[in-house]
Amino acid sequence: MRYHTPSSFEDASAIAAAATGVTRFLAGGTDVLVQLRSDLVTPDDLIDIKHIAGVKDIARHSDGSWRIGAAVSGAELAEHEALIAEWPGVVEALELIGSTQIQARCTLVGNLCNGSPAADSVPAMIAAGATASVVGPEGTRELPVEDVPTGPGMTSLGPGEVVSAVNLPPRGECGGDAYLRFIPRTEMDIAVVGAGVSLSREGDTIIAARVALGAVAPTVVLVEEAGAALVGSTLDDTALAALAGAAEAACRPISDKRGTVEFRTQVAGVLARRAAKIAYDRAGA
Amino acid sequence: MIHVSTTVNGDAHELLCDPRETLLDALRDRLELTGAKEGCGTGDCGACTVLLDERPVCSCLVLAAEAEGQEVRTVEGIADGEDLHPLQRKFIEHAALQCGICTPGILVAAKALLERNPDPSETEVRYWLAGNLCRCTGYDKIIRAVLDAASEMREAT
Numbered sequence: 001m002r003y004h005t006p007s008s009f010e011d012a013s014a015i016a017a018a019a020t021g022v023t024r025f026l027a028g029g030t031d032v033l034v035q036l037r038s039d040l041v042t043p044d045d046l047i048d049i050k051h052i053a054g055v056k057d058i059a060r061h062s063d064g065s066w067r068i069g070a071a072v073s074g075a076e077l078a079e080h081e082a083l084i085a086e087w088p089g090v091v092e093a094l095e096l097i098g099s100t101q102i103q104a105r106c107t108l109v110g111n112l113c114n115g116s117p118a119a120d121s122v123p124a125m126i127a128a129g130a131t132a133s134v135v136g137p138e139g140t141r142e143l144p145v146e147d148v149p150t151g152p153g154m155t156s157l158g159p160g161e162v163v164s165a166v167n168l169p170p171r172g173e174c175g176g177d178a179y180l181r182f183i184p185r186t187e188m189d190i191a192v193v194g195a196g197v198s199l200s201r202e203g204d205t206i207i208a209a210r211v212a213l214g215a216v217a218p219t220v221v222l223v224e225e226a227g228a229a230l231v232g233s234t235l236d237d238t239a240l241a242a243l244a245g246a247a248e249a250a251c252r253p254i255s256d257k258r259g260t261v262e263f264r265t266q267v268a269g270v271l272a273r274r275a276a277k278i279a280y281d282r283a284g285a
Numbered sequence: 286m287i288h289v290s291t292t293v294n295g296d297a298h299e300l301l302c303d304p305r306e307t308l309l310d311a312l313r314d315r316l317e318l319t320g321a322k323e324g325c326g327t328g329d330c331g332a333c334t335v336l337l338d339e340r341p342v343c344s345c346l347v348l349a350a351e352a353e354g355q356e357v358r359t360v361e362g363i364a365d366g367e368d369l370h371p372l373q374r375k376f377i378e379h380a381a382l383q384c385g386i387c388t389p390g391i392l393v394a395a396k397a398l399l400e401r402n403p404d405p406s407e408t409e410v411r412y413w414l415a416g417n418l419c420r421c422t423g424y425d426k427i428i429r430a431v432l433d434a435a436s437e438m439r440e441a442t
Contacts, residue, residue, distance in 0.1 A: 003287060003304040003350050026348075033346045034327050036305065046304070048351065075340055099416020100394060101331055104340035105347075187415045 001043055005051040009135035009164045012047050017137045017160030019045045025162050027055070027071045028105030030098065031114040049162070058083060064170030067133075070110075070163055074103040087168055088282060089177030089196060089275075093124035096181060099188055109163045112145060115153045118215040122149070123196035124179040126212035126222050129169045136161035146212070149219040174201040176282030178275040181214070182267050184258075191215045192259040195247070195271035197279045199227075204234045206280070211243070215258075216251040216268050223250040226272060235280045243276055244269030291352040293318065294362030302349040309333045311349035312359060320360035320389040324418070331417035334390035335359045341394045343416075360389035363396060371434040371441075372396055381430035383421035391417045395431045403439055407432060 006012040016023045021044030024032045035041040049055055055071035058080050066083065074094045077083065084091050090108075097106050097120050111121045112132065125145045132148055134141050137160045145166070148155050157163070177198035183189035194214030199206050211226035226246035233239030253264040286301045293316060302311055312318045312335070321344055324332035328346040335344045336358035337351075363370045372392055375381070382388045391414060398405060398413045405413070410431050411424070419427060 001304045003348070005350075005353075026351075029346055029348070029351070030328060033307075033348070037307075037326055037345065048348075050351070073340075098328075099331065100397075100413050101334055101341050101343045101416045102328060104337070104342045187412060 002045050004045060004047045006047065006049070007051055007053070009049070009052060009162055012049055012052065012162050013135050013137060013160045015045060015047055016162065021045065023047065025049055025113070027107045027110050028073060030102050030106045031110060047162075052164075055164075064172065066168040068108060068166045068168070070165055071107060074098075074106045075100075077108070078103070086171040086175075087128060087177060089179045089198060089279065090121065090124045090128050090130070090168065093179035093194075093196065094121040096120045096179075108166045112148055112166070113155055113157070113163055115149045115151070115155050115219075117149075117152055117217060117219055118191040118194065119149075119220060120179070120181055120191055120194055120214065122220040123194045123212035123214040124177065124198075125166060125168075125196075126220060127179075127196035127198040127210045128177055129198065129210060131167045132163045133165045133167060134161050135164050140164075142167065146220070146222040151218045172200060174283050175199070176201075176279040176285070178278035178282065180271045180275045180278070182259075182271060190258065193253075193264050193267040193271055194220075195268060195275045197272065197275040199230060199276070199279050199283055201280070201283045204284075206230045206233055206235065206239075209276075211247065211272055211276070213247060213250060213268050213272070216253040216264050218252070221250055223247055223272075226250065230276060235276060240273050240276065244273050247272040287350045289349055289353050291355055291357055293357045294359060300349065304348070304350060306349045307345050308335070308337075308347040308349050308352050308357070309344035311352070312344060312357070318359050318361050321393075322386050322389060324386065329416075329418070330387070331390045331394065331414075332387050334393045334417065336393060336397060339397070341397045358393070360392050363392055370396065371437050372399070372431065375430040375434040375437070376427075379426045379430040379433065381422060381426040382419075387417055387419040387421075391419070391427060395434075398431075399435050399438060403435060403442075405432075405435060 024043040055069040181191040181194040199209035209227040209230040229242035251265040322332040324330035328343040333344040
């Protein structure tokens, strides 16, 4: 295994594009090194991106949008008060992953590129309308987070492409987001169902909403009908019922040791309702 | 082999490591710092916990090469010579260990907690240490020892 420490994403991309064997990018290593240690994936080229300038930066632009570098850890995100004030749902979603020790290393970009349908931070990012900055042999592009995962462990990224950062849009006035997951214990488990909601209010009325679900389909899914069910409402019982119905209808889960199809489908509706209530209250605060 | 310059418990070290070598293996086999233990080897149990730039990490999930230019702290750096750290004394007083495999990792993680939060609640201690598994004690004695050490450390300052 060759270990590379490029000083730019262009160099990182070039190393990956020229590689002929198994290639992995390394940030926090909480997935990549587990796979290496378990002999599931042994890279021929391991490309550590942490020597690239800016990978640990959390930056707020003048228009209110945010750029979170690919190596920012969960612990670093959880200590950023200004980001928590605007995007508490995204932060609480990443914070749910693993232990204190894992939090010191795990990243939003790693959680996204690992491609797990149960990734906790991904529904929150999709609900937030986040994008991924991608550097590749053809240059750079920015794509919606929901367009990255294509199946369990798979992404739409091409050979040599690497995600350099996650971008969050301007929160704006009266916006709020939330992420909830169901696990059978209180800590350190993989989501049976996850639900992320982000919405904006004008007075008591919701004027925009996005809902994403995790662990109920081969990828985390954006449920446009569920967001649409909230727009124009004051989160009354009718809107909440429509939200839950749309969330349940979007579920294509599997039955496994964590939960059955029926259980996951019902819980998706319940969590979407609860997350919507939290996001609504945060938007009005 | 990769040349790694790193600082462990305040001492500068130069190491030659295999690219696949973990920080845990480098600490144990090259520096003979055998306090950190390998339990699961996949980041689940916390027995290999060390501080990497002030944050607790599973050293089995860190490559030695990643420690380049970083500051590493292990359980060996907790006591001041023969004087045990309050956490170490309280672990003995409360009998917060049996086999002891998990203890070095728990001490490192607990010390990091008390440096951030000198007055944690029982719930905060339990959540902070959720990534440190212990098969002997049932955790109660560990939690009591950490809370008692925190209390003593607050009184001392």
